[in-house]
Amino acid sequence: MKLKILGSVSPYIKGKENCPGYLIEKDNIKLLLDCGSGITREMDLPKDLQKLTIVISHLHRDHYADLLTLGYATYVYNKLGILNEKVKVYIPKDESFDKTYLTNMNEHFFEFIYYNENTTLRLNDLEITFNKNPHPVLTYSVKVKDDNHTLVYSSDTGYSNNSLEKFAQGTDLLICETTFLTNQKGKEDNHLSTKEAGEIANKAKVKKLMITHTWPEIDKRLYLKETKQIFKKTIAPQTGKVLKLGRW
Numbered sequence: 001m002k003l004k005i006l007g008s009v010s011p012y013i014k015g016k017e018n019c020p021g022y023l024i025e026k027d028n029i030k031l032l033l034d035c036g037s038g039i040t041r042e043m044d045l046p047k048d049l050q051k052l053t054i055v056i057s058h059l060h061r062d063h064y065a066d067l068l069t070l071g072y073a074t075y076v077y078n079k080l081g082i083l084n085e086k087v088k089v090y091i092p093k094d095e096s097f098d099k100t101y102l103t104n105m106n107e108h109f110f111e112f113i114y115y116n117e118n119t120t121l122r123l124n125d126l127e128i129t130f131n132k133n134p135h136p137v138l139t140y141s142v143k144v145k146d147d148n149h150t151l152v153y154s155s156d157t158g159y160s161n162n163s164l165e166k167f168a169q170g171t172d173l174l175i176c177e178t179t180f181l182t183n184q185k186g187k188e189d190n191h192l193s194t195k196e197a198g199e200i201a202n203k204a205k206v207k208k209l210m211i212t213h214t215w216p217e218i219d220k221r222l223y224l225k226e227t228k229q230i231f232k233k234t235i236a237p238q239t240g241k242v243l244k245l246g247r248w
């Protein structure tokens with residue numbers, strides 16, 4: 001399983017940093033976890049649209065804004081005869097969201113499919129499962145498993161009542177949000193601090209932790225330093241970098 005980091009900041013893009021997006025590749029199958037603003041510029045098009053499945057963790061704009069850009073790319077490549085298979089886009093069935101905004105979007109070559117906590121997706125030997133997070137809108141963390149490795153992407157989550165620790169138990173890589181430096185976390189519990197992410201990684205006994213969803217104005221090294229104090233085997237995401245799971 002290969003993992004390409006397309007973006008890892010929120011809530012907006014800055015310089016070369018994009019909002020969250022992680023592209024997983026196994027054989028010729030591709031899975032894109034979240035489609036945040038700016039990630040299209042890190043994709044290899046039209047190649048990456050072939051055999052591509054997209055999973056949107058939740059319907060907050062920092063996680064789906066580039067669907068509009070990528071959707072238009074699928075439309076154009078289909079018209080050119082280069083893309084002949086619709087790109088499947090899995091979105092949570094969130095009644096509070098006006099889904100027509102996405103599904104009635106003109107000029108795309110997407111197929112929208114709803115998923116929930118009971119959905120198991122299989123793409124060749126990749127198995128994808130979901131776990132509900134405490135967050136203001138319906139949000140899922142995502143687990144991707146092949147014969148050798150597992151990866152868990154937390155997406156956005158509060159700390160209280162989260163079950164990420166169980167869902168990510170023993171995983172090779174936990175990509176976990178660290179929205180706040182420890183002293184920034186206020187009373188609202190919609191996101192994790194570096195300390196909380198480190199604690200989850202410890203309890204889940206993950207092999208590696210990657211921070212994500214950091215503020216574009218703050219140096220990632222600050223988040224990394226704080227998280228490492230709680231969980232040593234922590235790494236920071238580098239936009240455009242490709243990692244091979246299990247080989248660090």
Ligand SMILES: [Zn+2]
Nearest residue numbers: 058060135156
């Ligand atoms: Zn969110």
Ligand SMILES: [Zn+2]
Nearest residue numbers: 010060062156
């Ligand atoms: Zn977010």
